[in-house]
Amino acid sequence: MSDLKKKTDSVAESPSRDVFEGRNPSQSEKDWAEQTLGPALEKSPERPIGRATGSNLDENGHARFSTISNVPIRRLYTPADLPEDWSYDQHLNYPGQEPYTRGIHATGYRGKLWTMRQFSGFASPEESNERYKFLLAHGGGGLSVAFDLPTLMGYDSDHPFSEGEVGKCGVAIDSLEDMEILFDGIDLEKTTVSMTINSPASILWAMYLAVAEKQGADWKKISGTLQNDILKEYIAQKEYIYPPAPSMRLVIDTFEFGSKYTPRFNTISISGYHIREAGSTALQELAFTIYDGVEYVEWSQRRGLDVDEFGPRLSFFFNAHNDFFEEIAKYRAARKIWYRLMRDRFGAKNERTWLMRFHTQTAGVSLTAQQTQNNIARVALQALAAVLGGTQSLHTDSFDEALALPTAQAAQIALRTQQIIAYESGVANTIDPLGGSYFVEKFTLDMEKGAFDYFDKLDAMGGMVKAIEKGYPQKEIAEASYQFQKAAEAREKVIVGANEFIVEGQPSDTLYIDESVGEAQTKKLKALRSRRDNASVQRALDALKKAAAQEPKAGENGNISPVNTMPFIVDAVKAYATVGEICDALRSVYGTYEESAFA
Template identity: 70%
Template sequence: MPQPHPSEPASASPAPHSGEQAADRHPSAEELRWQTSTLAPALAKSPERPIGSAQNAAGRIAAGTAFTTISGTPVERLYTQADLPEDWRARQDKYLGLPGQPPYTRGLYPEGYRGRLWTMRQFSGFASPEETNRRYKSLLAGGAGGLSVAFDLPTLMGRDSDDPLSEGEVGKCGVAIDSVDDMETLFSGIDLASTTVSMTINSPAGVLWAMYLVAAERQGADWTALSGTLQNDILKEYIAQKEYLYPPEPSMRLVVDTFEFAARRVPRFNPVSISGYHIREAGSTALQELAFTLYDGVEYVEWALRRGLSIDDFAPRLSFFFNAHNDFFEEIAKYRAARRLWYRLMTERFGASNPRSAWMRFHTQTAGVSLTAQQPKNNIARVALQALAAVLGGTQSLHTDAFDEALALPTEDAARIALRTQQILAHESGVADVADPFAGSYFVEKLTLDMERDAWNCFDKLDAMGGMVRAIEKGWPQKEIAEASYAYQRAVETREKIIVGINDYVIDEPPPQTLYIGESVREAQTLRLKALRAGRSNEAVERTLSALCRAAEQQPEPAQNGALSAANTMPFLLDCVRARATVGEICAALTTVFGAYQEPGIS
């Protein structure tokens, strides 16, 4: 292990690697006869279709094959026992286990989906809290099992709707939330004690979570009954999505504050969704999505342990969020490898003893970046294929994109088709009847093993840099993703990868009718903010904001006997919210303490 940063204690020792380099392949006599007697005559009569010079994620020519996964991994024409380790059949406990047993390659639950289907979530939020509330009620009435809140850009960036920098963005990519009053309206008539809620919010995550908790409090809900997930993954913001406010170290402190608060006060709520989704949307390969996401998880665990939290106090509530892209088998292998990797990290690197601490629980969303504005109804097929891969990979919850999302926020009809896609998979396809049906597939098992091996190699590089925060400061993961994105785009432009409707099978057709959000939302939110500031105690707001800043200036010390650290910001955020301080006011106050982050250039 490298020496830690001066402000950090040494981390736990890394786990030994399980993904050793594969031995030389030794085809069986039967396969050799097949190559001579069956394959060679067939190729002489009908050669394999030309695809062009296949490239891997770094843009290098892949030797010996023109077929690759979407990430650039070479794909052979045939996989057999010779592609797996010699001890693969004898050591099922090491590689597979059974469903519900370590290393959880085959899933977390022994019955798969036979007992309970995955949670069918629909990511929704647009315009005003009132309009989104109506959409939520429609989705719940249509069979959605949980809600996933999309916030607009000003909210994501910690700004109020009347901020000059919010102009043109209010309510456009999600719902506008400025205060606890808006949050209460958002969930009006929806029982928060019985509805799981996922919130896609990162830099201001603690602020929006405080508003959600106070809204639930106003409903009379017991916080210990609340369940859901706060995205709260600030590391992937620096790596991929770029919606950050403060520098990495204070931002990580705020994340750990939510870990500690959730463990002590809101025990059924997942305080983080460690998100590969946005890493993949930024152009990463499947491997980069897997490795960077899991190592982000390692970084969060390290920081929580430094706070004095016991691994088994918070690790059972860690959750993950993955992308489901177009390459069907690669995606299934990614999810299977993720569970095996996380099991080994938690048990061997961190010594977790609670079995649930080693469970890789994850939500999946189909790949927004794969959707096309051209021939948008083709996206229905893409989404169905991606959703099928997520289910076969064992996801715990799933959001399916609407076919029109490359053009605008989804219409109600498009959102319903996306939900019906999941319901058809669940009830008509038969795929929910068997746990991990691809187990034992030579191809899928080889992809899974290779994913695992290459992820461990990536972990080694990140360990050598001093962890993910230090790697981000050096710009390493950002550069890796940029290079992978360039290689994929080059393959599309040279037609080595075909995108139906983009670089082949192109037609002219009029765009469908889309949802339009005008400027009336900003006007209404501005009036609401004016009334809020006139009707509250501004003295109480100033007092609670000052107390928050004093807490933020302190270094949180490890607490004893299950208490919160005295400098944990969550109780102070709750006081600000109850005083009806706005998102923009709270985030601006914290900026005076932490400063604003400026990303360094990468070369």
């Protein structure tokens, strides 16, 4: 055997370096490997991107290339990487046609650009209202509301648990009065609004609907998205209040209410973003997020709801991380998977139910506090991946968010990043420009298969709620996060400016929220409680508690709906009951949840 042949065979010993294993290469590819690749490797061996130790080397000491999720990457992708039965019509097809790999709209971004929806909210409703008007005036296409921690956890600003947190990570909203201020001068019939709120989602949504009604808006015309994804809270973000079962009941109440009264409003954004921020791989984000969607559909059907009634208003929310092609493959696979699930598992007949619509946000967890301006480049690449993956709306993080909430200048740069991609890069001029790439198509297929493998495991556990109670997704994410951190600390994964190419001492101006916000909100609450009709508030809260206590009953076609809590929450909100008071009423019925320790 020639030395060149030995060299080529040694290359084939490692799947991460192999151009043959598990494939059926053409003769021309074999000739390339022997005549061109072999001599090139002999002259100049490949080197790992990070430090040449551990996971960056295979068992033969060769460089090992992998994605940020540690998925091995071949050096070359050709038709031999696709299954023998791979066909354009079955696996790709045309844009707007099943399985929607190439997008859900026939014209892509040539017909309509993605919505540039910047996530914002800080300090008081008055200050956030000014920021919203600033973003809209500078070309933002929609708003996305960030709430502070007390609001997310269902406490008023004057509660002892809220001390030191009011307005710090988002806007403080205590009552309908605050929501009125937040959207003062913003036409809710013409502006799409997304709200990142979960446990108290139905309460904040009721406030939003009440404000829209006061503006004279038609509920049937307003559009936007309520995050309302409680499952990912138990899995990753941990901002839950009630136990899983009653929390799911509240979510399904919003589905039922929304399908009747707000047909253009998405009553949930099933969120992989926070799963990825907690340290998951791209595949885990994809699989756990979509299976959360499966769980919501199954609980809705048990309530007796028709999937083709509420299904078209289900939406998703994904992360855009640093590994460019892995992210694009994830989005493309997501559309294929959701189509298959809706059509085959749930028997949906409405084509709109088959369509996965999703929002994307660039990866906050990827931003570094060191050399913060490097984050502008990271965000641009992540946003480009989301666009090439076919997102319906996009938020680009500001470069200073590893340090604090963004300044107005940083928020403007983030928005300009989207506008440059949209109007200068040319990527929106054709539909799915990476379709047909052997690398992208192979990764899309692998993502799809990997997700269904996870689905089989979750089905065997009895669904996502049961899996959460067993700690399964939490442990999977924790292990993935640990492995990435180890690789970063060993400098096997390069983080520019943090573990390589380090420059000391680069201060940056940041936005600081002081305690005056909490003091102002406390005064506002005291004044509100003194002038409102407190007897009406108490009657509304008592009626809500009575409705919340009613359990669904078994019926011929599943569980008969209990009294829907949404109308009672709307009544309480209109009486100016506060977020904390309404959550306390529900706490008195449902109790609170504490996560168990998992081995």
